[in-house]
Amino acid sequence: GIGGALALEFHRAGFRVFAGARRAETIAPLVALGIESVSLDVTSDESIAAAVAHISELTDGKLDMLVNNAGAAAHVPALDLDIDGVVRNMFEVNVFGVMRMIKAFSGLLIKAEGCIVNIGSIAPIVPLVFSSAYNATKAALHAYGDCLRIELAPFNVQVTTVITGGVKSNIVREADPQLPKGSLYEPIREFWLKRVQQSQNKPMETELYARGVVKALMKHRKPIWFWYGAFAKLAWWIYHFTGKSWRDLVMARWFGFNKLKVIAAQQKKARQWQEMKRKAGLA
CATH class of the missing domain: 1.20.5 (Single alpha-helices involved in coiled-coils or other helix-helix interfaces)
Structure with missing residues (x-):
């Protein structure tokens, strides 16, 4: 997915990369290439604290860049959402997980005068329908990053939000998505399916996306919002001119x-x- 491609591209660029994952087997191919693994669950304070302690010990308490890529998605009509299950989990991963990570790693980032990178989305910009809860998490992430950028500037820590377009990804894993029984949107089910598959309709190759993002982040003065991926330029135009x-x-x-x-x-x-x-x- 996107996280693995970014880790590999940073590794190729000469960075010492720590890849975090809940299950070690998911990043075993990266470890085989020389990338270091860290057990990490962004919804757990204990897991994050352990990762901070581990990385701090290996890097003299410094971290040049923190990339928050962990994500969950669900493309369901707003009236059909499982609020206390699916929606709560999305916010835990996409928003609260990012906040936990940044707060926990802030000391290392300030010491290094580093950079925080949050992987956002064009979905709330357009906005792409049938994704109200997912869009809400990414819109929250964008707003959070905008405030965070100002608050961390006195400490010479930069914050970049990547407004990601369509990229080949495994974030949506449903093989046979279905609307809930009795959904008001059953009469336009074919349009809903079109939306579910939208991000994987002519997406940018993951490796190409990773190269573009890493290239932008290698600059001394990093972009505030970096628009990249399929349809990202169109989303930029929509955002600014409509x-x-x-x-x-x-x-x-x-x-x-x-x-x-x-x-x-x-x-x-x-x-x-x-x-x-x-x-x-x-x-």
């Missing part, structure tokens, strides 16, 4: 909401007709 109403119209057309509006109106009319007949029968 309004929210225009974006709403485009999303409604692309993903079947105009069709759903017609269907919903027909269903409403049918219910009203049935109600009229029922009342007439009762009379």
Whole structure:
């Protein structure tokens, strides 16, 4: 995935790289190439503290760059979300996990006058529909990074948010995604499936993405927001030159909401007709 490709590209650029993962077997190929592994669960304070202690001992208490790439995603209509399960987990990984990591590693980063890199997304920029909770986590990450950048500037720590477009990734693993039974969006299921598969529709190769990101981060003055990946340039244009109403119209057309509006109106009319007949029968 993206994390492995970034680790490998930094390694090729001459960095000493520590790759964190919950399961050692997932990064075994990277270890075989000389990258050092760290047991890490970004949702656990204890795991993060152990990783900080381990890396600090090996680097004289310094860290030049922290890349927050761990991520979880779910592309489900807002009304069908599992709030206390799926959504809570996404925020734990995508937002709170990043906050935990930065707070825990801040001493090492300040000592090195290093850089924090948060992997964001074009999804909340566009915004891509059927991903409200995922978009919310990435929008929160973008906002967090903007404040963090200002707060850490006095300590010469830079903060970059990578606004990532479509990249080959294993973040969405459902082989046969299904809408929940009774979903209001079943009439436009084909459009929902189109959205689920959107990020993997002509995505940028992971290795190419990693090379571009690492090249940008090798600069002395690093970018504040770095837009990269398939459709990232289009998202940049949308962000800077269009309004929210225009974006709403485009999303409604692309993903079947105009069709759903017609269907919903027909269903409403049918219910009203049935109600009229029922009342007439009762009379």
